[in-house]
Structure formats: structure tokens, C-alpha cells
Amino acid sequence: MEERKEFYRLLVDSIRDYAIFMISTDGIIKSWNEGARRIKGYDTEEVVGKHISIFYPKEDVITRQVELGLQKASEDGEFEDEGWRIKKDGSRFWANVIITAVYNGDGKVIGFTKVTRDFTNRHQGELKLKESEERYRSVVKSDKDYAIFLISTDGSIKRWNEGVKQIKGYNPEEVIGKHISIFYPKEDVIAGKIEKELQKAKDNGQFEDEGWRIKKDGSRFWANVVITAIYDKDDKLIGFTKVTRDYTNRYRDQQKLFGYQDSIERANTKLKELDQLKSMFLASMSHELRTPLNSIIGFTGIILQGLDGEITPLQKDHLSRANRSAKHLLSLINDVIDLSRIEAGMIDIFPEVTSLADVIDDTVSWVQPQADEKGLVIHTNTQPDIVIEIDRKRLYQCILNYLSNAVKFTETGTITVSCTKHEANGDVDINVSDTGIGISKENLEKLFNPFVRIDSHLRTKALGTGLGLYLTKKLTTEILNGTVEAQSQLGKGSTFSIKLKEDNKKV
Amino acid sequence: MKTVLVVEDNVDNLELITVILRQNCFKVLTAENGENGVKIATEEQLDFIILDIQLPDMDGFDVLKAIRTLKINGDRPIIAMTSYAMSGDRQKVMKAGFNGYIEKPIEPERIIRQIKEVIGDL
Numbered sequence: 001m002e003e004r005k006e007f008y009r010l011l012v013d014s015i016r017d018y019a020i021f022m023i024s025t026d027g028i029i030k031s032w033n034e035g036a037r038r039i040k041g042y043d044t045e046e047v048v049g050k051h052i053s054i055f056y057p058k059e060d061v062i063t064r065q066v067e068l069g070l071q072k073a074s075e076d077g078e079f080e081d082e083g084w085r086i087k088k089d090g091s092r093f094w095a096n097v098i099i100t101a102v103y104n105g106d107g108k109v110i111g112f113t114k115v116t117r118d119f120t121n122r123h124q125g126e127l128k129l130k131e132s133e134e135r136y137r138s139v140v141k142s143d144k145d146y147a148i149f150l151i152s153t154d155g156s157i158k159r160w161n162e163g164v165k166q167i168k169g170y171n172p173e174e175v176i177g178k179h180i181s182i183f184y185p186k187e188d189v190i191a192g193k194i195e196k197e198l199q200k201a202k203d204n205g206q207f208e209d210e211g212w213r214i215k216k217d218g219s220r221f222w223a224n225v226v227i228t229a230i231y232d233k234d235d236k237l238i239g240f241t242k243v244t245r246d247y248t249n250r251y252r253d254q255q256k257l258f259g260y261q262d263s264i265e266r267a268n269t270k271l272k273e274l275d276q277l278k279s280m281f282l283a284s285m286s287h288e289l290r291t292p293l294n295s296i297i298g299f300t301g302i303i304l305q306g307l308d309g310e311i312t313p314l315q316k317d318h319l320s321r322a323n324r325s326a327k328h329l330l331s332l333i334n335d336v337i338d339l340s341r342i343e344a345g346m347i348d349i350f351p352e353v354t355s356l357a358d359v360i361d362d363t364v365s366w367v368q369p370q371a372d373e374k375g376l377v378i379h380t381n382t383q384p385d386i387v388i389e390i391d392r393k394r395l396y397q398c399i400l401n402y403l404s405n406a407v408k409f410t411e412t413g414t415i416t417v418s419c420t421k422h423e424a425n426g427d428v429d430i431n432v433s434d435t436g437i438g439i440s441k442e443n444l445e446k447l448f449n450p451f452v453r454i455d456s457h458l459r460t461k462a463l464g465t466g467l468g469l470y471l472t473k474k475l476t477t478e479i480l481n482g483t484v485e486a487q488s489q490l491g492k493g494s495t496f497s498i499k500l501k502e503d504n505k506k507v
Numbered sequence: 508m509k510t511v512l513v514v515e516d517n518v519d520n521l522e523l524i525t526v527i528l529r530q531n532c533f534k535v536l537t538a539e540n541g542e543n544g545v546k547i548a549t550e551e552q553l554d555f556i557i558l559d560i561q562l563p564d565m566d567g568f569d570v571l572k573a574i575r576t577l578k579i580n581g582d583r584p585i586i587a588m589t590s591y592a593m594s595g596d597r598q599k600v601m602k603a604g605f606n607g608y609i610e611k612p613i614e615p616e617r618i619i620r621q622i623k624e625v626i627g628d629l
């Protein structure tokens with residue numbers, strides 16, 4: 001007998017995962033084991049003789065939970081409970097507790113065994129599960145934006161939520177047991193759409209679709225439908241969940257968007273046609289406008305040259321005015337056409353191997369007569385020659401613009417055209433310098449804007465289009481891959497530059 | 508005296524060039540369309556030809572091709588003439604086989620210089 005008792009004591013002592021201890025009928029701790037020490041943190045000598053209420057939260061002690069537990073155990077022989085308990089360090093743990101009454105030979109309760117397990121982890125897991133279950137239940141039940149229902153493998157309705165009423169207009173009892181085909185348009189039912197959808201959900205686990213569905217009142221709505229297959233733990237298909245959303249508004253918006261897209265496309269096509277018409281107009285206008293001007297410039301030119309016989313000084317003066325005006329008008333037309341081409345992105349770039357010295361010589365020979373007339377000397381400084389690949393005509397146009405400005409705005413002195421290559425980066429600068437009237441700092445800033453005419457006190461008002469420098473800037477930046485620059489001192493002269501970037505040149 | 512054929516559909520311009528060339532001691536033959544131009548080039552001995560690019564019947568490039576195949580005049584210098592040209596015209600005409608290029612508007616002093624640059628001391 002003593003041996004057996006000793007055996008049990010040793011057994012109980014060695015159990016580590018259960019706190020097992022004996023208590024008296026009034027709750028005083030009589031024994032303590034290793035598991036109790038591990039779970040509650042007390043050593044044997046600390047707790048033996050104390051009341052078990054030290055393990056309970058204050059609120060349980062006050063509400064006499066301890067006494068109630070013992071009472072129940074003595075009445076029923078056993079009492080099981082779960083709840084928070086306190087460790088020696090004051091922290092809580094979730095305990096599973098079984099209190100068992102111990103009887104003497106006369107059947108009288110002489111004490112209790114108390115077995116406590118730490119279920120904190122399990123408890124938290126359960127809590128989470130419970131929480132998510134509850135959340136899910138409430139979502140499914142109350143969500144009115146989604147019609148969620150459970151259907152059997154053959155498509156008959158088993159359960160559904162509030163959203164179904166909201167979206168489809170049915171009360172739950174009206175449809176339980178019915179086949180989901182009641183929600184589909186006739187043509188879909190005939191076409192076997194439902195069977196196909198269920199089959200696809202079965203094959204792929206899930207099936208999503210959008211299309212028209214029918215409400216109780218017969219009206220249609222545009223539905224987004226997700227059907228998900230449900231399997232039991234043996235992987236046997238037991239049914240489907242079907243989640244339906246009313247996307248009618250979204251669908252209408254989309255349709256509207258498609259409509260807008262359509263009309264934008266139509267407008268675009270029309271714009272393209274108009275754009276083409278405009279290009280044709282420009283091309284033909286440029287020809288039609290220039291031809292008569294060429295005639296005026298040409299014939300006044302030959303009379304001025306005396307090819308038709310001698311003319312009086314007055315006739316010469318008047319004819320010169322006509323000739324100059326015609327040339328002015330022609331350059332205005334040319335500038336406007338060039339600018340509109342650039343702005344329409346219609347200008348083509350034709351790079352060709354070009355000697356800068358050649359281009360500069362060409363421009364100089366063009367303005368030479370006007371320079372001679374004013375007694376101006378034009379120097380060129382183009383050695384060593386620089387050869388680059390560039391749109392020659394556009395470069396010519398830009399340099400010529402600078403040069404004719406220089407001639408126009410210089411009364412006495414020299415004009416110098418030069419080009420230099422920066423050995424470091426390969427960039428090329430073309431500079432046109434004059435000893436002319438110069439430009440004030442504030443005017444310098446707006447010089448390259450369109451229709452800028454700067455008032456000068458020149459004897460003869462220089463003719464210009466107001467577009468020349470603007471066009472030069474546009475051509476330089478957009479065709480020649482360069483930049484423009486101007487420096488000037490009022491009364492001393494100006495230098496206009498075209499700076500061409502290295503990557504222009506392949507020669 | 509050198510003989511030049513000028514093919515130009517615009518009568519004013521044709522008159523203008525004719526006057527300038529005659530004043531500068533050229534014998535000038537004229538045609539107002541491509542077909543006539545080719546016909547004259549087939550029949551007359553020419554020193555050079557000035558050809559407008561934009562012609563009503565065939566364009567200057569076709570006329571050029573036709574003349575280049577001729578026994579006589581096939582090897583004569585042919586100068587293209589266009590109004591203030593778009594970029595690329597210069598390249599286009601030189602590539603097509605023209606010997607030179609002049610731009611409208613025609614100005615008396617300039618056109619003679621440009622012509623002489625192309626034909627040299629023919």
C-alpha cells in the first residue's frame with residue numbers, strides 16, 4: 001500500500017505539462033508537483049498551506065468563483081472549468097481546470113485534486129477562429145451589395161443572404177430549393193450556360209463571368225458572378241458558392257466610355273482629314289502665292305537692271321520700292337509657311353554632307369549687293385573648313401537670316417561670319433557679328449519671340465517679317481539640333497550664334 | 508551663241524527667263540509643257556536645258572528621264588528650276604541626275620551667275 005502511494009507520488013511529481021495538486025475541502029493547498037511549478041511559477045514551499053484563491057483573478061475571488069467551483073466538485077464529484085488564472089509573476093494564462101472530489105471510506109469528501117493545464121495558445125486560436133467565423137457570418141448575412149448563396153452540385157439553391165433580396169428582389173423562402181436558372185435570361189438557359197458555368201467552376205475551382213441576369217420583377221441587371229466549387233474533406237464536390245454583384249451602373253459607365261471612345265476616334269479621324277486638307281492647302285497656297293510674286297519680283301528686276309531700256313531715276317526709285325515690297329511679301333509668306341509646317345510637325349529633315357564654308361559663302365553672296373550698297377564689308381572666317389552632316393537648306397536659311405539682319409541694322413563698319421569647332425566636345429558655333437546699332441538688354445530677351453519688332457532710330461526703317469529670328473530659333477532647335485544665342489551692346493554691335501551639338505555630325 | 512531650251516508652264520516666268528537669257532546673249536527656245544519640251548529636245552541641237560519641276564502634264568523628273576535617252580542632247584547639262592523649295596529638293600534633283608538647280612524667284616543677276624556655274628565655258 002505504502003509502495004503504491006509512493007509510486008503515484010513519484011508519477012505525479014514527474015508530470016510536467018499538468019499542474020496536479022491536492023487541496024483540502026476549504027481550498028488550502030496540500031501538495032504540489034513539477035507541472036504546477038512550471039505552469040504557475042511557485043515552488044512547493046511557497047504555496048503549500050496557502051489558499052487556491054491566489055491563482056484566481058481578483059474579480060473571480062470577489063464573486064466567489066473559487067468556493068462555487070469547490071462546491072460543485074463536492075456535489076457532482078467533478079468540476080471542469082476554463083478561464084483566466086494568475087501566475088506567480090502576476091501574468092495571466094488561460095487554464096483548463098478539473099477539480100475532482102476525494103472521498104474517504106464513508107463517502108465523505110475529504111479534499112480535492114486539482115488538475116490545471118495551460119490552454120492559452122489553444123484559447124487564442126479558438127478566439128480567432130470564433131471571431132473570423134462571426135465576422136464571416138455577419139458579412140454574408142448582412143452584406144447587401146453582394147448576393148451570396150450556396151447551391152448544390154446540380155444548381156439548386158440551398159442558402160442565401162440579405163444581398164440576394166437587395167439585388168434580385170426575392171425573399172429567401174421564395175427561392176430556397178429552386179434552380180438558379182430562374183436568375184438567367186431565357187436565351188442563356190436554352191444555350192446551356194448554367195451547366196457550362198458550373199462545369200467550369202468544377203474544373204478550375206472557380207468561374208467568373210459578367211452578363212445580364214433577371215430580377216424577380218423580370219427586369220435585367222448586369223451582374224458580375226463568381227462561382228466557387230466547395231469540396232468536403234475527402235475532396236468530394238458538395239456544391240458551390242455563388243457571389244453576384246450588381247454592376248449595372250459600372251456596365252453603363254463602361255458603355256458610355258466606349259461611346260466616348262468611339263466619338264473621340266471619329267473626331268480624330270476627322271481631325272486627321274482636316275490636317276491633311278490643311279497640308280494640301282499650305283502646299284498649294286505656297287505655290288499659288290509665290291508664282292505671281294515671282295513674276296512681280298522678276299519683271300521689276302529686269303526693268304531695274306535696264307534690260308528693257310533706260311529708265312528715269314524716279315522710275316527706278318519707284319520700281320525699287322515695288323520690288324522690295326514684293327520680296328518682303330515673299331519672305332513673309334515663306335516664313336509663315338515654314339512656321340506652320342514646323343508647328344504642324346510636317347517639316348522633313350534632309351541631312352546632307354555640308355561644308356560650312358560653302359554655306360556661309362552662299363549666304364554672303366546673297367546679301368553682298370545690299371552690303372555693297374551701304375558700303376559694309378563682310379568678312380568670313382571659315383578656316384579650317386568644318387564639314388558636317390546637316391540639313392543644308394535650313395542651316396543656310398538660319399545663317400542668312402542672321403546675316404541679312406546684320407546688314408539691315410548696321411550703318412557702317414564690318415560684319416563677320418565665322419565658325420569654330422570646340423575640340424573638347426565637338427560642338428560647332430557659327431557666329432554672325434556686326435558693328436551695328438546693337439540691342440538693349442531687355443529687348444535681347446524677347447528677341448527670339450514671334451512678331452517682335454524692335455524700334456530703332458535707323459534712317460530707313462528696316463523691313464522685316466517679325467518672324468525671322470523666331471523661325472531661326474525654331475529651325476535651329478527642331479531641325480538642326482542646336483541652340484540660338486544673341487549677345488549685344490547698344491550702340492556697339494551684336495553677335496548672333498547658332499550652336500550645333502556634336503551628335504549632329506557624322507562626318 | 509549658246510542655245511538653251513526653257514521648259515516652264517507659267518508664261519510670265521517663261522517670258523522673264525527668256526528676256527534675261529536673250530539679254531545675256533543666249534538663243535532661247537521655249538516649251539510650256541513637258542511633251543513639247545521633249546519634242547524640241549529631240550529635234551533641235553541644244554547646249555543646255557532649264558526645266559521647271561512642276562509641269563502640268565509630266566513632271567520635270569519624267570522630262571529629264573526622257574531627254575537623257577535622246578541621241579542628241581541626251582548628255583547636255585539640265586538645270587532644275589523650282590519655286591522657293593522645300594528642304595530636300597536640292598538633294599532630290601541632284602540625285603535624279605540634274606546638273607544644277609536654280610530657285611524662283613528668278614532674279615536677273617543671280618540667275619546668270621547660277622547658270623554659268625553649272626554650264627561653265629560651254
